[in-house]
Amino acid sequence: MHRLIFNAPAGLQVDHRDGNGLNNIRSNLRLATRLENGKNRRMQSNNACGLKGVCQRKDNDKWVATIRVEGRNLHLGTFSTADEAHAAYCAASASYHGEFGRTA
Numbered sequence: 639m640h641r642l643i644f645n646a647p648a649g650l651q652v653d654h655r656d657g658n659g660l661n662n663i664r665s666n667l668r669l670a671t672r673l674e675n676g677k678n679r680r681m682q683s684n685n686a687c688g689l690k691g692v693c694q695r696k697d698n699d700k701w702v703a704t705i706r707v708e709g710r711n712l713h714l715g716t717f718s719t720a721d722e723a724h725a726a727y728c729a730a731s732a733s734y735h736g737e738f739g740r741t742a
Contacts, residue, residue: 701720
């Protein structure tokens with residue numbers, strides 16, 4: 639339905655800004671390449687800490703921030719707290735993913 643509403647050309651996808659695939663209001667839709675559309679994925683359901691891009695190392699109880707850019711995982715650093723790691727992820731998401739970045 640969203641492709642019909644937006645009259646999307648072949649080769650481009652229609653992305654929902656708010657991530658709700660049922661919200662087909664024209665202002666919520668935007669054209670995106672497959673790569674851009676993948677940048678705004680939601681946090682995985684098996685994420686134990688509840689912060690996107692953050693995981694805890696078991697060997698030293700430090701928090702690690704990573705982001706996926708052009709098919710590769712980039713290590714953003716190791717931090718003392720989960721909030722520090724998430725702040726690094728949010729900054730990297732704004733830098734690498736721009737308007738398509740999702741931090742939650």
